[in-house]
Amino acid sequence: MLDTLVFVTVLLPFLVAAVLLVLREQNVRKVILVATAGVLALASLAMLRGGAFIMSPAPLYDTLITLGDFVILFVVLFVGIKRKNQIIIWLSVAQIIGLIILDFFMVKEHGNIPAFFADDLSLVMVLIISIVGSLIAVYGIGYMKEHEEHLHLTKSKQPQFFFFIVLFLGAMNGLVLANNLLWMYFFWECTTLCSFMLIGHDDTEIARKNAERALWMNVLGGTAFLFGIILLQKVVGTLSLQEILARGPEFAVAGGAILVPMFLLVFAGMTKAAQAPFQSWLTGAMVAPTPVSALLHSSTMVKAGVYIIVRLAPVYAGTYFSNFVALFGAFVFLATACLAAGQSNGKKILAYSTISNLALIIACAGINTPAAITAAILLILFHAISKALMFLCVGAIEQKIGSRDIEDMRGLFAVMPRTALVAIIGIMTMMLPPFGMLMAKWMAIESAHGQFLLMIMLALGSGVTVLFWCRWAGLMLGTPVAKAKPEAQDITVRAPLYILAGLALVVSFFSPVVYNSLVAPVVKMYYKAAPYALPYGNFDSPVGIFLVYPLFLLLGLGFYFALKQARKVTAAQCSQPYMCGEQQTVDGKPGFLGPLGLHVPVQSGNYYLEQFFGETMLSKWINVIALAVLVIMLFGGAL
Amino acid sequence: MLGNLINQGRIKSPWVVHFDCGSCNGCDIEVLACLTPIYDIERFGILNIGNPKHADVLLVTGTVNHRNKHVLKNIYDQMPGPKAVIAIGACGCSGGVFREAYNVVGGVDKVIPVDVYVPGCPARPEAIIDGVVAALEKVKTLLGMTA
Amino acid sequence: MFNMTKNVVANLFAKSSTRLYPFAVRGHFEGFRGTLHINIDECIFCRTCQIKCPSQCIAVDNKAGTWTCEAMSCVYCGVCVDVCPTSCLSMSKEHRQVATEKQTMAYQGVPKKKKKEAAE
Amino acid sequence: MITKIILAILALVAAPLLGALITGVDRRITAWLQSRYGPPILQPIYDVLKLLGKEPMVTNTWQALCAYVYIVGAALSVVLLFTGSDLLLIFFVLTVGAVFLVMGALASPSPYSQIGGQRELLQMLAYEPLLILVFAAIAMVTGSFKVSAVFEQTRPLLYDLPLMYIVLGYALTIKLRKSPFDISASAHAHQELVRGVYTEYSGPFLAMIEIAHWYEVILVLGLCALFWSTSVVGMVVLVAVTYLAEIIVDNVTARLTWRFMLKSAVGMGLVLTLVNMLWLYAQ
Amino acid sequence: MARTILPFGPQHPVLPEPLHLKLTIEDEIVVEALPTLGYVHRGLEKLCEVRDFNQMVQIVERVCGICSCLHALCYCEGIEQIMGVEVPRRAKYLRTIWGELHRVHSHLLWLGLFADAFGFESLFMQFWRVRERIMDIMEATCGNRVVVSVNVVGGVRRDLSPEQCQWIEQQLIISEKEIRQLQTTILNDYTVKKRCCGKGVLTKEQAYQLGAVGPMLRGSGWAQDARQTGYAAFGELGFEPIVEYDGDSYARCAVRFRETLQSFDIVRLAIARMPAGETAANVEGANEDDTPRIISGNRGGIMQSYNRDKHHSITAAPPPDLDIPAGSLAAKVKGKPDGEAVTRVEQPRGELMYYLKGVGSKNMDRVRIRTPTFANIPPLLAILPGCELADVPVIVLSIDPCISCTER
Amino acid sequence: MLETIPLSLDEVVAVAKEHFDGGWRLVTMTAVDVGEAGFEIFYHYDKDLVMKHYRLSIPKETVVPSISPVYFAALLVENESRDQFGICFSDIVLDFGGHLYLEAEVRAMPFCKVSVAQKQS
Incomplete structure (x- = not known):
C-alpha cells in the first residue's frame, strides 16, 4: 500500500509527464x-491517513x-555554454566535481539510508502539492488553450508545457518525502x-533572460545545497535527514561545526524561496504563463526552500544562527512587503507578497519555538491555497481584460463578477481574521514577543501588507453598475477557482482540526511541547488567545446581516x-x-x-542589507 | 416611536451645504461668518458639511448663470431627501442687481424649488440664522410636528 | 502650538463670544440700512426712486398711484431714500424678515396731480 | 462565562451610547476652546437619528455592505476588549472594519472617495505598526497579550511604559482622525477632500459609520484605560486627561500631510519604543 | 504611474467660490492644473449700457462683496478724473479710512480662510472673531456690514462724527491686541510653517513676468503697491509697501498679516489728520437746497445741452473750486462723462485697474475692470504643478482668489 | 486725457517682447468696440507704477497675434476678448475657443455693439 502511494505521488507524475510529452491530442x-x-489528490489523502512512515526502494x-x-547537471552546463553564461558554467562545473567527490569518494554505503521518510510536515507538503498543485495543473488546460490562441502559435507547445508541469509535481513530492539528502538534491x-x-x-527575449537569471540563482542555491550535504556528510557522517533531525538537540548543544552546513542548506533554501538578495528571479519569473507562477513560484516550488529551512529548524534551534535566520526573515518580510506596496503589476504584487510570506515563514523557523513552528506550518498551508487562488484569478482576469495591472482591474466586478x-x-x-493566514500571522507575531527588533519589523510589515491587499x-x-452579467469561463478554469476559494474558507474554518491532527504532532515530536490548547476550538496559550469559532460565528452573522441590508438597496x-457638482455620465461612464x-x-x-x-531605489538597499545579514549569519555560524 | 425620534433628529441636526452660485462673495462670507464664534450656528446642530450627499439644507448664494445652473441642479439632485433649499441674498432670491446682465438666468428658483428666501445685500448672518430657523419651521409643519 | 494652547485655554475659561441670536438680539447700529418703508401718503409718485434705483426694483405708476417694490431684489443701497424729494421713504434698522415666498411691497396711494410733470 | 456574556452585551449596548456622549462632549469642549457656545451634548445622537431617517443613496451596493461590516468589526472589537480577549486579536478585528470602510470608499468612482480611501490606508499604515508595538510592549510587561492579564498587574502599566503611552496617543490621534492627522476625512469638511473616505457614504450608511466611530472612541479610550488598570478612578482620570489633551492638540495644530505623518509616526514611534524598551531592560 | 483626475470645484468646501480646477495628480503630486472659469460670470461690465454712470457705482460695488468699497472708489476716481471733479479733502480721507478698514477685514477674513485651508479650524475661528469688530465698525459708520455703499461720484455719502472716530480708535486698539496674540501662531507655529513654508514658490522674476500683483508680488520681493500712486488721501499720508522675499505661501501670509497691522496705523493716522469737515447734517441741508449731492445725467434737456458745451474742457485744467460747496462731503457733479481714464487702486488682493470710457451720454461706453485675482491666476497656474494635493488649497488661497472679481 | 501710443498690428508681438525684456509688467489688455471703425485694443504695461498704454485700432474680424507666448498672463484676457467681442487671437497658449466664461446658449460676443442692438430689439 505504502509503496503504491509513494509510487503514485512521486513516480507516476514522471511517467504521465513522459506520456504527455509525446501526446498531441487535446482531449x-x-x-x-x-x-x-x-x-494524486486521492493518494495524498490516503497517505495522510496512513501517517508517518519510512521507506527504502530498491x-x-x-x-x-x-x-x-x-544528466541534469550536464543539461545545466550545456545551457550555460549555449547562453555563454559564465556563472552557470562555473557553478555547474563545481557541482559536477562536488557530486563526483561525494558520490564516489565520500558516500560509500549507498542504500543504507532509507530514501523516503514522512512525518506530518512532509504530509502537509504532499497535500499541498497534490491537491493545490493538481488543481493548478487542471486550470492549466483551459488557460493554455486560450494562452496559445492569444499568441497565435502555429505549433502547440502544450505537450512540453504539461510535461514539465506534471514532472514537477512528481519531483516536488519526491523532494518533500526524501530522507536521503542525495535524493532530495536530485529532486x-x-x-x-x-x-x-x-x-x-x-520563448520571448525577456522570458529567456529571466529564465537564465532564475537558473543561475537556483544553481547557486543547488551548489550551496550540494556543498552543504558534503560538509554534513563530513561532520555528521550521514545523509539521512531523519537521523540528523533525531540527533538535532545534541548538535544544537554542540553548536559550531554543524552550523556551516546548516548555513549552506538554509542558504540554498533562501535562494529557492527567492529571498533577498535573490528576489529578482522570482519577480522575473512572472513572465511565465500564470499556472507556472501559481504552481512553481508561489504555492509549491518556492515552498521547497522554506520547507528545508523549517525542516532543519530543530537542528539549529537555540543557536545564534537561528536568531539571525529570524532576523533575516523578518527583514525580508518587511522589505518585500514594501516592494509589493510599490507595484501596480498584479503578478508582481503577488510575487513580492509571496516572497514576503515566505520570509515570514523563515522568520518563524528562526524564532524556533513550538508556537513559531506551528505558525510556519500553518502559513505554508494557508498561503499555498490563497496565493494559488490569487494567481489563478489574475491569470483568468488577464486573459479577459488583457492586462495584469491592478489599475486596469478597476471596476472589474462589472466585467467579470464571479x-x-x-x-x-x-x-x-x-489578510483578515478569522481566516487561516491571519491566524498564522497572529501566532507568528505573538511568538516573536519579547524580541523587539523582530516585533518592529513584523508590525511594520503587516501594516504594509494590509495596504496593498486592501486597495486591490x-x-x-x-x-457604478448595480448588476453585472456573469462572465463565461472554461470549466477547467472555473472549477479550480471555486474549489480553491472553497478550500481557503473551509480549511480556515477547520483550522483547529488541522492544527490538532497535522501540526501539533510534528511540533510535539521535535519540540516536546504543544504550543496551544484548544478550548472550544479556540487557540489558547498563556501568551494569547485566538477565538476561531466565535469570530467565524459573529463576523459571519454580521456579514450575512450586512449582505441582507445591501440587497435592500435598489437601483433607484x-x-x-x-x-463637486459637475458630475456627468456619458455612455455609462461616470x-x-x-x-x-x-x-x-x-x-x-x-x-x-x-x-x-x-x-x-529600495531594492538596492534591501539587497545590501540582506547580503550583510547573510554574511554575518555565516560568520556567526562559523564562530 | 423611532419615527418621532428621527423627526426630532431632523429638527435638531440640519447639516448645510453651501453653494456659491455666482455670488459676489458678500453673502458667502456672511454664511461663513455664521460658523464663527459670534454667531456659531453649530448651536442649532448645524454643520457646514460641504458635501451635498450628507447635507439636508442647501444654502445658495448668488445669481444663477448659464454655466452654473446645471451645477446647481446636480448638487440639488445629489442631496438625499428630505431636503430644503434656502436662497440667500437679493441675487439668490431674484437675481438682484444683476437681473439684466446677459449671462444671468435669474434667481435660484429658476432652477430648483426654493423653500426660504433670505433677503439682504448681503444678507446679515442673523438673517441667515432666521432663514434656517424658518426652513426648520417649514419642515416641522411638513412632518406634522407641533412646535 | 504653545501660543495657540494659551489662546484656546483662555477661551475655555472665558465666556464664549457667541451672541445667542435669536434668543438674545443685539441692538442695531444707528444708520443701518435695513427694511425699506414708505409712507405712501407723503409719496408724490415722482418716480425719482424708480429711476435712481440701481437694482431697478421699484415701480411707480403715477396714474394709478401705486408704488411697488420687489423686496427680494432690493440691494439696500439707500439711494432711493437719499433721493426721495418728500422723504417719504425710510429705512428701519431691522433687517428684512425672511420669507417662504417671494414678496412684493405694493402700496396704493392717491396720485398727486400737481407733481406729475416733475416726475416726467 | 456568564460574566463575559453580560460584559459583551454591555459593550454592545452601552459602548455606543457612551461613545456618543463623549463625542458630544468633545464637540462642546472644542466649541468652548474656540470661544463658541457649542452644540448640545446629545448632538451626535440627533445627527445619527436624522441620518437614519434620510433616503438611502449609494453609488453601488457594495457601499451598503461595507458600511455594515465596518460597524460589525468595530462593535466586535469593543466586545472583545470588554471580555478580556487577546490584544492582537482585537486589533485584527478592528482591521476588518477599517478594511471594509476603505473598500467601500474605493468602490465609488468619485475621486474624492478614492483619494480618501487611499489616504485612510496610509493612516492605517501609520497607526497599525504603532498599535502592534504598544501591544507588544504591554505583553513584555505582563507576559501575555491577553487583556485579562493586564488586570492582574499590581501596578499601573504607565510606570513601566510611559513612552509607549505617548506612542499610543500618537496612534490614536491618527485612528480617530484628529488634527493634525485628520488627513483621510475631517469632521468639519473644510478639507481638500470634502469628506474624504466618507464622501460617498450617505444617509443611513453614514449613520452606521458614525455609530462605528462611537465604538471606536470607546475602544480607543479603553486601550488608554489599560495603562492604569489598577483602579477605576485612575482609569477614569487617565482617560479624561488623555482625551482632553487630545482635544486641545486637535485645536492647536494645523493639518499635516500624509508624507509627514508616515515619516513622523514611524520615526517617532520607533524611537520612543526603543527608548522605552531599553529602559524596561535596564530595570 | 497611475494618475487620478480630480475635479476641484465648483462646489467645494475649501473654495468658498466656484472655480473649477481639473487637477491631474500622481501619488498626490499635482502634475497638471487646468482651470474653468465662468461660474460667477455675470457680465456686469455690460450693465453700464443700461444703467447710468451713477448707478454703476452700486453695480461695481457688487463686483466683489469683500472689497466693494475699493471698487467703488476706483470707479469714482476714474469718473472724477474724466469729468475733472475735485473731491473734498475730508471725503478723500474718509475714503482712505473705509478703504483701509476693508483691507483689514479682507485680510482677517483671508487669514481665517487660510488657516482653514491647512486645517487649523480654531485659528480660523479666532481671526473671524476679531474680524467681527471691524464689521461692527462698518455697520456703525456705513450702514451695512459688507457692501457699504459710501462712495459716490464726487465724494462720499456719510461722515464720521468725532465720537465715532474715538470709538473706532478704541475698537482698533482692542482688535490689534487680539491680532497680535495670534501673531506667534500664524507666523511661528511649527505645524503652520510646515504647511506654508516653501509651498507655491513664485520667484522674483516669475512674479513680474507673470504679472502678479498685490501681496503675491510683494511676497516675492517687489516693493510695489498702488497706494504709492497716492490715490485718495495716500498722497498726503505717505506710504511704504510691505515686502517679503521668499515668494512662498508663508511670505504672502506674512505680507498680509503685516499689512493688516499697517492698515491699522493708516486708519489711525487718517483719522488724526482728517481735515475738519461739516457733519452729515449739513449735507442734508444741501439736499434741501434742491442741490442733490449726486447730480446725475438723468435730468432735463437743459442739463444735457449744458454738458455738451462743457465736455471739451473736462481734462484740461483742475476744475474750479466752486464746484465744492463748503463743508460738503461730495463735490457737485455736473454733466456726463466724456473721455477715457485708467485708474488704479490697491485692493486687499492687489492692484485693481479700471478703464473707463464715456462718450458723453449718461451711460458709460465701456467699463473695463482688471481685478487683482485676474492678474494672479496665471501665476497660480504656474505654481500649482509640482505641489501636493494637500497644498492645493493653501496655494490657491495664498493668492487670495476672488473669483467674482475675476469674472465680474 | 488718457495718453496712448498708437500701435500697428505687426508691431504687437515685437512691442510686447521689448517690454518683456525691459522688465515691464503686462497690466492687462482692454478691448473696446468703437462701432463702424472696428475695435480698439489697449495694451497696458507697467514698470515701477508708471503705465504705458498702447492703442491698437483694427477693423472687425482681424486676427490679432497673441502675445501670450511672450506674456503668459495675456492668456486670460485674450480668451476673454474672444468671448466678449469675438476678436480672434492666433496662437493663444491655451485657447478656450470662446467659452472661457460663456456657455453655448448665451449669444456670442455680448459686448459688441451690434449684438446689443439685436438684444434690445
Whole structure:
C-alpha cells in the first residue's frame, strides 16, 4: 500500500509527464491530466491517513538518481555554454566535481539510508502539492488553450508545457518525502530545471533572460545545497535527514561545526524561496504563463526552500544562527512587503507578497519555538491555497481584460463578477481574521514577543501588507453598475477557482482540526511541547488567545446581516458619484464636465509611494542589507 | 416611536451645504461668518458639511448663470431627501442687481424649488440664522410636528 | 502650538463670544440700512426712486398711484431714500424678515396731480 | 462565562451610547476652546437619528455592505476588549472594519472617495505598526497579550511604559482622525477632500459609520484605560486627561500631510519604543 | 504611474467660490492644473449700457462683496478724473479710512480662510472673531456690514462724527491686541510653517513676468503697491509697501498679516489728520437746497445741452473750486462723462485697474475692470504643478482668489 | 486725457517682447468696440507704477497675434476678448475657443455693439 502511494505521488507524475510529452491530442491530454490530478489528490489523502512512515526502494533507484543528477547537471552546463553564461558554467562545473567527490569518494554505503521518510510536515507538503498543485495543473488546460490562441502559435507547445508541469509535481513530492539528502538534491535540481524551462516557455527575449537569471540563482542555491550535504556528510557522517533531525538537540548543544552546513542548506533554501538578495528571479519569473507562477513560484516550488529551512529548524534551534535566520526573515518580510506596496503589476504584487510570506515563514523557523513552528506550518498551508487562488484569478482576469495591472482591474466586478468575487475572497483570506493566514500571522507575531527588533519589523510589515491587499480588493468593486452579467469561463478554469476559494474558507474554518491532527504532532515530536490548547476550538496559550469559532460565528452573522441590508438597496437609490457638482455620465461612464466643456471620464490611481517604496531605489538597499545579514549569519555560524 | 425620534433628529441636526452660485462673495462670507464664534450656528446642530450627499439644507448664494445652473441642479439632485433649499441674498432670491446682465438666468428658483428666501445685500448672518430657523419651521409643519 | 494652547485655554475659561441670536438680539447700529418703508401718503409718485434705483426694483405708476417694490431684489443701497424729494421713504434698522415666498411691497396711494410733470 | 456574556452585551449596548456622549462632549469642549457656545451634548445622537431617517443613496451596493461590516468589526472589537480577549486579536478585528470602510470608499468612482480611501490606508499604515508595538510592549510587561492579564498587574502599566503611552496617543490621534492627522476625512469638511473616505457614504450608511466611530472612541479610550488598570478612578482620570489633551492638540495644530505623518509616526514611534524598551531592560 | 483626475470645484468646501480646477495628480503630486472659469460670470461690465454712470457705482460695488468699497472708489476716481471733479479733502480721507478698514477685514477674513485651508479650524475661528469688530465698525459708520455703499461720484455719502472716530480708535486698539496674540501662531507655529513654508514658490522674476500683483508680488520681493500712486488721501499720508522675499505661501501670509497691522496705523493716522469737515447734517441741508449731492445725467434737456458745451474742457485744467460747496462731503457733479481714464487702486488682493470710457451720454461706453485675482491666476497656474494635493488649497488661497472679481 | 501710443498690428508681438525684456509688467489688455471703425485694443504695461498704454485700432474680424507666448498672463484676457467681442487671437497658449466664461446658449460676443442692438430689439 505504502509503496503504491509513494509510487503514485512521486513516480507516476514522471511517467504521465513522459506520456504527455509525446501526446498531441487535446482531449486525451485533458482526460489524462484530470485523472492524474484526481489520483494524486486521492493518494495524498490516503497517505495522510496512513501517517508517518519510512521507506527504502530498491537500490536500483539509487543508481538512477545518481545518473539523473549528472544528466541534469550536464543539461545545466550545456545551457550555460549555449547562453555563454559564465556563472552557470562555473557553478555547474563545481557541482559536477562536488557530486563526483561525494558520490564516489565520500558516500560509500549507498542504500543504507532509507530514501523516503514522512512525518506530518512532509504530509502537509504532499497535500499541498497534490491537491493545490493538481488543481493548478487542471486550470492549466483551459488557460493554455486560450494562452496559445492569444499568441497565435502555429505549433502547440502544450505537450512540453504539461510535461514539465506534471514532472514537477512528481519531483516536488519526491523532494518533500526524501530522507536521503542525495535524493532530495536530485529532486531539488529537478525543480530548478523545471522552473527554468517553464519560465522560458514563451520563448520571448525577456522570458529567456529571466529564465537564465532564475537558473543561475537556483544553481547557486543547488551548489550551496550540494556543498552543504558534503560538509554534513563530513561532520555528521550521514545523509539521512531523519537521523540528523533525531540527533538535532545534541548538535544544537554542540553548536559550531554543524552550523556551516546548516548555513549552506538554509542558504540554498533562501535562494529557492527567492529571498533577498535573490528576489529578482522570482519577480522575473512572472513572465511565465500564470499556472507556472501559481504552481512553481508561489504555492509549491518556492515552498521547497522554506520547507528545508523549517525542516532543519530543530537542528539549529537555540543557536545564534537561528536568531539571525529570524532576523533575516523578518527583514525580508518587511522589505518585500514594501516592494509589493510599490507595484501596480498584479503578478508582481503577488510575487513580492509571496516572497514576503515566505520570509515570514523563515522568520518563524528562526524564532524556533513550538508556537513559531506551528505558525510556519500553518502559513505554508494557508498561503499555498490563497496565493494559488490569487494567481489563478489574475491569470483568468488577464486573459479577459488583457492586462495584469491592478489599475486596469478597476471596476472589474462589472466585467467579470464571479472572478472578481473569488479574487476578493482570496484577498480577504490573505489578510483578515478569522481566516487561516491571519491566524498564522497572529501566532507568528505573538511568538516573536519579547524580541523587539523582530516585533518592529513584523508590525511594520503587516501594516504594509494590509495596504496593498486592501486597495486591490477595493478597486475591483469600483463600479457604478448595480448588476453585472456573469462572465463565461472554461470549466477547467472555473472549477479550480471555486474549489480553491472553497478550500481557503473551509480549511480556515477547520483550522483547529488541522492544527490538532497535522501540526501539533510534528511540533510535539521535535519540540516536546504543544504550543496551544484548544478550548472550544479556540487557540489558547498563556501568551494569547485566538477565538476561531466565535469570530467565524459573529463576523459571519454580521456579514450575512450586512449582505441582507445591501440587497435592500435598489437601483433607484443609486446616484452618481460626487464630482463637486459637475458630475456627468456619458455612455455609462461616470465622469465630470471639465475645462473647455469636455467630458472627463473618471480616472483614479492608487498611491504607489514612489518616494518610500520605489522599487529600484529600495531594492538596492534591501539587497545590501540582506547580503550583510547573510554574511554575518555565516560568520556567526562559523564562530 | 423611532419615527418621532428621527423627526426630532431632523429638527435638531440640519447639516448645510453651501453653494456659491455666482455670488459676489458678500453673502458667502456672511454664511461663513455664521460658523464663527459670534454667531456659531453649530448651536442649532448645524454643520457646514460641504458635501451635498450628507447635507439636508442647501444654502445658495448668488445669481444663477448659464454655466452654473446645471451645477446647481446636480448638487440639488445629489442631496438625499428630505431636503430644503434656502436662497440667500437679493441675487439668490431674484437675481438682484444683476437681473439684466446677459449671462444671468435669474434667481435660484429658476432652477430648483426654493423653500426660504433670505433677503439682504448681503444678507446679515442673523438673517441667515432666521432663514434656517424658518426652513426648520417649514419642515416641522411638513412632518406634522407641533412646535 | 504653545501660543495657540494659551489662546484656546483662555477661551475655555472665558465666556464664549457667541451672541445667542435669536434668543438674545443685539441692538442695531444707528444708520443701518435695513427694511425699506414708505409712507405712501407723503409719496408724490415722482418716480425719482424708480429711476435712481440701481437694482431697478421699484415701480411707480403715477396714474394709478401705486408704488411697488420687489423686496427680494432690493440691494439696500439707500439711494432711493437719499433721493426721495418728500422723504417719504425710510429705512428701519431691522433687517428684512425672511420669507417662504417671494414678496412684493405694493402700496396704493392717491396720485398727486400737481407733481406729475416733475416726475416726467 | 456568564460574566463575559453580560460584559459583551454591555459593550454592545452601552459602548455606543457612551461613545456618543463623549463625542458630544468633545464637540462642546472644542466649541468652548474656540470661544463658541457649542452644540448640545446629545448632538451626535440627533445627527445619527436624522441620518437614519434620510433616503438611502449609494453609488453601488457594495457601499451598503461595507458600511455594515465596518460597524460589525468595530462593535466586535469593543466586545472583545470588554471580555478580556487577546490584544492582537482585537486589533485584527478592528482591521476588518477599517478594511471594509476603505473598500467601500474605493468602490465609488468619485475621486474624492478614492483619494480618501487611499489616504485612510496610509493612516492605517501609520497607526497599525504603532498599535502592534504598544501591544507588544504591554505583553513584555505582563507576559501575555491577553487583556485579562493586564488586570492582574499590581501596578499601573504607565510606570513601566510611559513612552509607549505617548506612542499610543500618537496612534490614536491618527485612528480617530484628529488634527493634525485628520488627513483621510475631517469632521468639519473644510478639507481638500470634502469628506474624504466618507464622501460617498450617505444617509443611513453614514449613520452606521458614525455609530462605528462611537465604538471606536470607546475602544480607543479603553486601550488608554489599560495603562492604569489598577483602579477605576485612575482609569477614569487617565482617560479624561488623555482625551482632553487630545482635544486641545486637535485645536492647536494645523493639518499635516500624509508624507509627514508616515515619516513622523514611524520615526517617532520607533524611537520612543526603543527608548522605552531599553529602559524596561535596564530595570 | 497611475494618475487620478480630480475635479476641484465648483462646489467645494475649501473654495468658498466656484472655480473649477481639473487637477491631474500622481501619488498626490499635482502634475497638471487646468482651470474653468465662468461660474460667477455675470457680465456686469455690460450693465453700464443700461444703467447710468451713477448707478454703476452700486453695480461695481457688487463686483466683489469683500472689497466693494475699493471698487467703488476706483470707479469714482476714474469718473472724477474724466469729468475733472475735485473731491473734498475730508471725503478723500474718509475714503482712505473705509478703504483701509476693508483691507483689514479682507485680510482677517483671508487669514481665517487660510488657516482653514491647512486645517487649523480654531485659528480660523479666532481671526473671524476679531474680524467681527471691524464689521461692527462698518455697520456703525456705513450702514451695512459688507457692501457699504459710501462712495459716490464726487465724494462720499456719510461722515464720521468725532465720537465715532474715538470709538473706532478704541475698537482698533482692542482688535490689534487680539491680532497680535495670534501673531506667534500664524507666523511661528511649527505645524503652520510646515504647511506654508516653501509651498507655491513664485520667484522674483516669475512674479513680474507673470504679472502678479498685490501681496503675491510683494511676497516675492517687489516693493510695489498702488497706494504709492497716492490715490485718495495716500498722497498726503505717505506710504511704504510691505515686502517679503521668499515668494512662498508663508511670505504672502506674512505680507498680509503685516499689512493688516499697517492698515491699522493708516486708519489711525487718517483719522488724526482728517481735515475738519461739516457733519452729515449739513449735507442734508444741501439736499434741501434742491442741490442733490449726486447730480446725475438723468435730468432735463437743459442739463444735457449744458454738458455738451462743457465736455471739451473736462481734462484740461483742475476744475474750479466752486464746484465744492463748503463743508460738503461730495463735490457737485455736473454733466456726463466724456473721455477715457485708467485708474488704479490697491485692493486687499492687489492692484485693481479700471478703464473707463464715456462718450458723453449718461451711460458709460465701456467699463473695463482688471481685478487683482485676474492678474494672479496665471501665476497660480504656474505654481500649482509640482505641489501636493494637500497644498492645493493653501496655494490657491495664498493668492487670495476672488473669483467674482475675476469674472465680474 | 488718457495718453496712448498708437500701435500697428505687426508691431504687437515685437512691442510686447521689448517690454518683456525691459522688465515691464503686462497690466492687462482692454478691448473696446468703437462701432463702424472696428475695435480698439489697449495694451497696458507697467514698470515701477508708471503705465504705458498702447492703442491698437483694427477693423472687425482681424486676427490679432497673441502675445501670450511672450506674456503668459495675456492668456486670460485674450480668451476673454474672444468671448466678449469675438476678436480672434492666433496662437493663444491655451485657447478656450470662446467659452472661457460663456456657455453655448448665451449669444456670442455680448459686448459688441451690434449684438446689443439685436438684444434690445
